[in-house]
Amino acid sequence: MTSSTLALAPETTTVSGTGAYADADTGYWPWAAPTTGPRDLAADGWVRGHDPRTVASGRARAQDPDYPDWLGHVRAAAACKHPIRLAGQIHVNDTDGNRMATIDTEDMPDGAIYTPCGNRRASVCPSCAEVYRRDTFHLIKAGLQGDRWGLPPLHEHIAIFLTATAPSFGPVHHRVVKVHAADCRRKDGCTCRASVCHPFGRTCPHGVELRCGQRHKAGDTQLGQPLCLDCYDHAGQVVWNHEAPELWRRTIQQADRELRRLGRAHGVELRRRYIKVYEFQVRGVIHYHALIRLDGEHPDCPGTIVPPPAVITRQMFAEAVGTAFVKTAYTSAPHPANDGQGWRIAWGDKGLDIKHVNAPGGEVNLAQITGYIAKYVTKSTEVTGLNLRRVDDLSVEIHGNPRTHLGRLIRACWDLGEHPDYNRLRRWAHQFGYGGHITTKSRAFSVTLGFIRHQRTIWRRTEGHPHTWDDEQTERVIYELGYQATGWISTGDALLANTAAALARARHQAGLDALADELAARTTAGQPAAA
Structure with a gap:
């Protein structure tokens, strides 16, 4: 619908x-x-x-x-x-x-025949974006609950929900609410009293005082803006966005190594399945929301989805994944703009936010986490205040305004993109260097979006009687x-x-x-x- x-x-x-x-x-x-x-x-x-x-x-x-x-x-x-x-x-x-x-x-x-555009972004087509969101919702639900579309029941599988953020590239205006009201239901856009933005700070080499005594409200235009544009590392941020998919690939490989070590220590075989989405922060950098499920392995049928052994606890699983995120770091390809060296690519130093799904007395249940992840597939860069389709030689002069934070990010993508190893930065300058897909998952986590679309096609063509369908x-x-x-x-x-x-x-x-x-x-x- x-x-x-x-x-x-x-x-x-x-x-x-x-x-x-x-x-x-x-x-x-x-x-x-x-x-x-x-x-x-x-x-x-x-x-x-x-x-x-x-x-x-x-x-x-x-x-x-x-x-x-x-x-x-x-x-x-x-x-x-x-x-x-x-x-x-x-x-x-x-x-x-x-x-x-x-x-x-x-x-x-x-x-002519009319067919929906199928765009996932709510700012482009709210109707098609809602269909995409609902498909993702059912995909995630099937990967957590199972017992549908050929998946076995997955209630005995343990899972964690994590948020992995980028490091800091310079102080920005932010809003932090340390204590929410008892009746507060929106933790990210509430009206609760926020803490002082930056109560203490020094004067930077450019003569700007790196402090802000305001208590920003939700939706304040200053949120995400650097305290000093010249001190902020715009080049490092767009390169991190550019390398984020590779950083995730290396991290999930390291997580597999940690799980193999954990399995050998207890004499069992473990497999991880995951689904992740990205979200843009107001400062123009992405962070990942990922749902990782732990499976066991059947000795006679390796492809079968079975629960993990009871000897593996939720805390063991969370510690193994957290260790992988701490260990993973590498240096990107060299670039003349960075004195012929590469940038260090790693996760933020504020720690990994890990929550257990459906744990007794836990904060997150299946319905909450499924809806929470699915809502992000309809979003893009709108939260930053800029929503572009593509940047070219003409539009970069308009959107790459050096007096604005977003303009400098676009200009950094364009300038660094002259190097052959970073030419994709120009291709994805409208997303501040990030070119990954909104959703990625393991093959055995759940069904695919294509499968769900095919099921909807069968339902429509049979007018609600899918049992009459003939392939x-x-x-x-x-x-x-x-x-x-x-x-x-x-x-x-x-x-x-x-x-x-x-x-x-x-x-x-x-x-x-x-x-x-x-x-x-x-x-x-x-x-x-x-x-």
Whole structure:
């Protein structure tokens, strides 16, 4: 189920582009702009407050005799902000390979097939990002709970949740709440009283006093900004971002060595499985959130997922992983900008934050950790205040402002990227040098996102009856489709499609609520719930 980004009651915002034939392209979703001049509000009805061009295109589409067919045709991408339009032919063959029918997109509404963009970032497409988040949620849940999709029950497996951060590259404005209120539920963006930022500090060689007596509030624009731009090691930070995937690879290899030593000491075989996501801090550097599960090994079937031996405790597992993070460090490739030497790549010296999952009396349970990790897959660099698609020779002059912290990070990526060993820094300058995937995992931790998407495809094509699916059907349908355009043809189409998706979702939720109320009433009356 997708998530609508368009309110049922139209609001007054700005118009966003919808593709090559958009009515306007001046802002952001939900494609509604304040009108100018007198208008007949009563005549506008449900589109009151929208731009006249949106109203005109929406009315034209709704008055078309084929409007019901069009609405059903775009249903799969109705909530998407930038749907992809595909054109071509679809061939249907029989079991012997003989062609039975050919469907041309020219005979379809708008002459194209609408499919969601599938972008994971909520700032680009909230609807598709919500689908990505939910898929990740179920992937992680299956890796912790098991007993679905061919995975065995995993309740006896021990697991830890850790957060690995980067080292300091210079003092920045920060917000630390040492004691939260009793009713505080948001530990990262609460309104509790924060500590003084930097109560003590010296004067740097550039004449800047490295102290701040403020108690920053959540969302303060100063958070993450260096106390002195010239003292801050921008080059070291972008290189660390660049090397973070390699640092993680070496760390997880070291963790395997520590687990082998632990296993030999107790005469058992151990295997680790993990999933991790990255998150950008306000200062523009990433840190990892990882969930590591400990498995045993069956002597007769090495690929089987079995619980770890009871002799291995949670504390032993946590100590072995923590030791790997402390030991792992290396020097990057040399660079002329660093006097011909490389940078030391290691984890931060503030220690590794490790929490046990589903431990008796522990802080983290399965539901909390699954939702916590899944929410990060829809985020990118928005927390830093800058969200770019790509940096090139022209845009680097605009975004690489030397008077700002983020501008210096982008400029550092561009300048250091001239070296052949660091050319990927330019490729990922819009992410301050980091080019890793948002989510990585061990093969045996859980199923894949592709598997979950395939299951959703089966559910949709069988209209909720997956047991009727035949894998041979995929061999009988041949798609010859090509890219036509991106976005809705008009802002009116976007308004109608997204509103229809929101109404359908509201009806579905109302049905679930009514069913829950009925079951609750029967239970209260003493009747069996299944009656």
